[in-house]
Amino acid sequence: MAAKETAASGNEAQSKNEELDIGNLIMEHVTDSYEWHLFTIGNHPVAVYLPVILYDQGHWIVFSSSKLKHGTASYKGYHVAESGSNVGKLVRMDANGKEVLPKFDISITKTVLAIFINAFLVILIFLSIAKSYRQREGKEPKGLQSLLEPLILFIRDDVAKDSIGEEKFERYLPYLMTLFFFILFSNLFGIVPIFPGGANVTGNIAVTGVMAFFTFVITTVSGNKHYWKDIFNTPGVPWWLKYPIPLMPFVEAMGIFTKPFVLMVRLFANMLSGHIVLAGFISLIFIFGTFGIGYGYGVSIFSMAFAIFLDLLEVLVAFIQAYVFVLLSALYFGMATEVPEH
C-alpha cells in the first residue's frame, strides 16, 4: 500500500517534472548558465564546459563547470541554486545553512562566451572592412565592405548627423557605430540556433544595462550648461512648479536616469521575448508530441510555420532594436550638447 502510494506520487512527480521541463527548457535557453548546453543524447547532456572563476573568502577559486555535473553536484562547497532569489547562480552554504553568493563571481558563463565570440567577430569584420577602405581608397566598395557600407552611412548620416548636429557628431560616431554593430551582431547571432550562435546576449539585462550605462555616462559627461539649466530650471514651466517645491527639477533629474533605464529595458525585453516566443513555438511540438507522435507531427507544421515567421520577424526586430538603441543614444547626446539659438 505504502509502496503503491510512493510509486503513484513518484509518477505524479515525474509527470509534473516533464510538464515543468518545457518551462525550464525555455528558461534555460534564455538565461545564463555555467556551461553551454548543446543537446542531450539519451540521458547524457552534451555541453561546452566553461571556467568558473570565483573570488570568495579572501582567495580565488577556479574550476571547470564540468565539476558541477550540470548543476546536480556541488564542488568545493559551491552548487547552483535551484530556487530563491539566486536561482541559477553558484552559491555556498553559510554557517546557518543559508545559501549565500560568493563575493565575486566572474565566471566565463555562456553569455560571457557569446559576448566574447561576438566581440571577436565584430572586431574581425570591421578591421577587415577598414583594411578594404585603406586599400581601395577612393574606389567603389567591394564584398563585405559594400554589404555594410549602407548601414555605416545610415548610422553616420541619418542617426548621428541628424540627431547630434553637423559640428559635433563626429566625436560620438565611434561609440555609436560600435554600439550599433555590437547590438546588431549580437541580435543576429542570437537567432542562429547552432553553436556558437543562439545565445541570448542582448536579451540579458546585464548586457543591455552596461551599454545603457555607457550612454548615460557619455550623455552626462558631455552635458553643457544649457542641458543642465534645462533640467534644473526648466524653461516654459510655471514658476510654482519649481518653487518652493522643486517638482519639475525633480522630474527632470529623474529623467536623466530613466532615459538609459528605458534603453536597457527596451532592448532586453524585446530580445528576450523574441527568444521565449520562438522557443515556445518549437516546444509546442514536443508538448503535443507527449499526447501522441501524430499530434507532434501535426502540430509541427503549424509550429514551424510560426517559428519561421517569427524568425523573420526577429531579423527585423534585430535591426530595429539596434537602430532604436543607437538613435535614442544619439538623441540624448544631441540634447546634452545642444547649443540654444538666441
Next chain:
Amino acid sequence: MQLINPGIGLIFWMTVAFLIVLFILGKFAWPAILKGLKEREQSIREALDSAKEAQEQMRQLKVDNDKLLKEAMEERDAILAEARKMKDKIIGDAKGKATDEASAIVESAKEKINTEKLTALREIKSTVAEYSIEIAEKILREELKDKAKQKQYIEKLLKETSLN
C-alpha cells in the same frame, strides 16, 4: 526574478569586452572607414563639380565659337559686298574711260582725216593748176606755132584787154 537580476560577472565581462571592442574599432577601424568614406564622397563631389565646370566651359566655348563664326560670316558678307561694289565701280569707271578714249580717238581720227582731206585737196588743186598751166602752155604752144595765128591771138588779147 532570475531574468532581471543582472550578474556581477556578466556586467564585468560585458564592460571589458565592450571597452575592448570600442577601443580597437575606435583606433583601427572607424577612423579608416570614416576617412575613406569622406574622401570618396569628396572625390565624387569634386569629379561631379569638375564635370559640370567642363560642361559649362564647353558651352561657353560653343557660344564663343558661334559668335566667332557669326562674326566671320558677317565680315565675309561685308567684304563680298564691298568687292562687288568695287567691281561695279571699276567696271563703271572702265566703261566711262573707254567711251571717252574711244570718242577721243574717233575725234582725233576725224580731225586727221579732215587735215588729210584738206592737204589732199590742196595737192589736187596745185597739181590740177600745174596740169592746167602745162596743158595751157601746150595748147598755146600749139596755137601759136605760126606767126599769123600769133598775131591774131595777140590782137584778140589786146582787144579783150582794151575792152576792159
